Amino acid sequence: MTDSTAQCKTGLLGCLGLSWFFRLLSSSIGQKFVMGLTGLLLCGFLVAHLAGNLLLFAGAEPFNHYAHALHSQWELLALAEFGLVVLFLAHVYLAVTTTIGNYRARRDFYVLKQSKVPGRIIGANSWMFASGSVVLGFVILHLIDLRLGLRSSLHYLPEENFEAPFRNTLAALSDPISRVVYFLGAIILGVHLSHGFASAFQSLGLNHPKYTPLIKIIGKIFGVIIAVGFASIVVFVPGMWR
């Protein structure tokens, strides 16, 4: 019997010689690597998304031009949306499986527990799953509001209308439920990033005495910029263009 037929007994991945890939993705380090990588790529999306949305401060005209220019690249946009969905689902799926694994590994909890990290009382790192869950809830509502246009309480302009991107965004931002959820979502996202950004580098194995202190500081600043940037849109934009 040849090696290839022997391998085929282990399934399709074995036949393709990819059982190593399955082993990698099912290992704790491989899973954290993918979490870090998807997290950092999603950070890239956040930067682009915030930059575009800050045009809301410039008014209807610039924002609508930007939105239509973006939507005219529909092939690239479809590809980017598909990529984002894959990144997001992978990140969320691995968050759930690793958190379940972590919970099972700890199982028993101490009667008394104190951190030995100097100055730490409670850190964002302990709340990554909770903060991530809040962000997930916010993203779902956000997609329903503005990507899918399914909120019956909002008055949407049809997409053909030039004014639609700005008016529909303003309609969502003026809705009390969306406003509160978006605001909380933006703040909690910042908390999530304040640990997640630097942590992703560590999971990717990128730790270096010359760069790690800087990466940690950039992570905190990045969290603040994203939180303040998105929250400022929620707080100020509806009042500016009523």
Next chain:
Amino acid sequence: MNHVASKNLNLTLKIWRQAGPKQPGGLKTYQVRGISTDMSFLEMLDVLNEQLIASGEEPVAFDHDCREGICGTCGVVINGQAHGPDSGTTTCQLHMRRFHDGDTIVIEPWLAKAFPIVRDLIVDRSAFDRIIQAGGFVSVNTGNAPEANTTLVPHHVQQDAMNAAACIGCGACVASCKNASAMLFVSAKVSHLASLPQGQAERSKRVLNMVATMDAEHFGNCTNTGECEAACPAKIKLSNIAQLNREYMKAALLSKE
């Protein structure tokens, strides 16, 4: 010399008592009197046990061996901190002068699914032994010592390897991690051998097998909180975990294993 005169302490101890692996456990309160501040934490437990034996009670079971911080046998969670409040020390190196008269001290065993409780404060850390076994052997030639300059190791590499080799395998990293992750322990072992020429022959195989065993023993995942580094009596650095991540990805993607 600034000598602090020793004092005597009266303490309330709340100690986890559990008769066996499957038995229910709980905190039991004891009083100890006249504990000298010059005593080590384990000597204080010895005093308690003398007291318990005299009164016909079962003494508190706890692991200990060298009592000078090099063997990695002792280790309990003291007031919620692995090896107590000091950094870079084991339980046996902790002195009672860190406590005050009238203090209440909560003492619990390491808690992790991979470290089942044997009795009271003793846990079974053989999962660490199985990870070490999975790492295989290191090729070291026997016979006459080789010529000193045939295998050159730069000083800073020696230092990194030695710093990683300082791990005494006590399990404080697992105990202090909210996910009961063994990444700091495994990373110390992997980094130590991957840094030295003697460890090159089995470099890829070692990291793949040790991580596979770590996962199979049901240790949790690393969420980069740094609690392990702060609790480690041997001051193993988080940078070792990044090196472990690199070593593992490199072996998984590029080796023929």
